[in-house]
Amino acid sequence: MILIFDLDGTLIDSVPDIHKTSNEVLAAEGLGPLDLPTVRSFIGRGVPHLVERLLGAHGIADPARVARMISAFGARYEDAVALTRPYDGAPEALAALAAQGHVLGICTNKPVAPARAVLRHLGLLDHFAAIIGGDSAPQRKPDPEPLHLAIAACGGGPALYIGDSEVDATCAAAAGVAMILHTEGYRHSAPEALPHVALFDDFAALPGIVAELASDRAGQQALA
Template identity: 60%
Template sequence: MNIVFDLDGTLIDSAPDIHATANIVLGDEGLGGFDLPTVRGFVGRGVPHLVDSLLGAHGIKDSARAARMADNLIARYEHAVTLTQPYPGVEAALQALQAAGHRLAVCTNKPLAPALAVLRHLELAGYFDVVLGGDSGLPRKPDPAPLSETLRRMPPGPAAYVGDSEVDAATAKAAALPFFLFTEGYRHAPADSLPHRALFSDFAELPGLIRALG
């Protein structure tokens, strides 16, 4: 089976690095920073959405300024890895899934270079046959196009999607894939309110849930 994962809030808790980087970028603009929960709430829809949300929280709507800030953030993003950690049990679950013959991939709204950088830093990159970033030229999730493209780059066969958020649930639904919802990520809505095949709070549960899918 092809198993595609979201990245931020699913495999890794990257919010501390994103928070620190966002506040540096805001400081470069002479704007005040935000606390971690606020910035975490802006994560998941890609850099343009993050920057627009940061400016919007200051009551600012300025496309030129947003573009400048996005460039600044992306330039810093690739090195923003030191505060990021995989969620407990992630690597063991990836090992178990790979050993069972499943093919693994990542489909994220994070730009590709920082996504690869953090996966390499955490020594997780080798588990994935495909990593597709939010700067692929396709619409970002929840549009199903990037998930479909990820699967196009993998061998034909049944597939499932693993994520943590409303965006991921909508993406899986649009792509007509079974969705496994990790409940400890960056979701806002109650877990039960999102369409899903199964919920899990511990990555040790995931290989068994995939096995039950058949």
Template identity: 75%
Template sequence: MIVIFDLDGTLIDSAPDIHKTANEVLAEEGLGLLDMDTVRGFVGHGMPHLVRQLLGAHGIEDEARAARMISSFGARYDGAVGLTRFYAGAAEALAALKAQGHVLGLCTNKPVAPARAVMRHMGILDCFTAVIGGDSGPRRKPDPEPLWMAIADCGGGPALFVGDSEVDAATATAAGVPLIVHTEGYRKTPAEDFPHVAAFSDFAALPGIVAAQAEALETAG
């Protein structure tokens, strides 16, 4: 079975590093700093969108300024790993899934270079056969293309998608891939409000969920 993961809010809590970087960029622009909850609410649609939301929070629409801030944010992003942490049990769940013979991929709206950088820092990059970032193709999630790219790069075939947000739910629905929801991530609405086949808060449950879903897909096929 191919199991594709989202990154931020699913495997790792990177909001502290994103928040720190966002405020560094805002300070550089002479703009007021924002609190963690506000910045966390901007995560999920990719870094350019996040930067435009930072400006929007200050009532500013200025594409030239946004472009400058995107460049500044990007220059800091690869090194923004010091405050990022795994969700409890995530690393162990990845190891268990690999041991069960599943092929793992990653599909995130984070640009691929900082995605790889934080995965390398966390020691999980080698777990993944494919890593698709927000700049790996012409479209980002919730367009289904990045998820399809990740599945293809993992060899193609039946797949599950593990994510945490409304963006991930819309991506899975558009791609026709069953979604498993990590309920402790960055979603803004109740998980029951969007389509999924299973949900978990404790990563210890994930290998069993994947096994059950793989069996169900095999039976249905």
């Protein structure tokens, strides 16, 4: 089976690095810093959305300034890895899932180069057959195209998406792919408000969940 993972809020807690980078970009514009919970609430729809929200928090709507700050953010983003950590048990779960014979991929709204950089920094890059980022297709999640691309890049076939947010849930539903929800990520809604076939808060449980869905007839129907 193909298992496609979201990245930020699903496999890794990257908020500290994104928060730091956001405030560096704001400072370069002469704007004050924002607190971590505020920046965290902006994560999930890609860098352009994040930058628009950063400026919006200061009461600014200026397309030229947005474009300049997107460029400045991008210049810093690939090196923004020092404060990012995998969720507890995530590396071990990835190894176990690969050992079960599953093909693993990434579908994230983070641009590809920073996604590869942080996975490389954390020693996780070699687990993944394909990485689709926010700059890999004309549309970002929640549009289903990036998820379809990720599945195709992993060889095509039955797939599950593992994500943490409303964006991921909407994307999976639009793509017709069942989702496993990581409940310790960056979502804003209650877990029961998001469509999912299973949920987990501990990565130690994920290999068993996947094995059950892969072998159980009801799980197979959910993936159809």
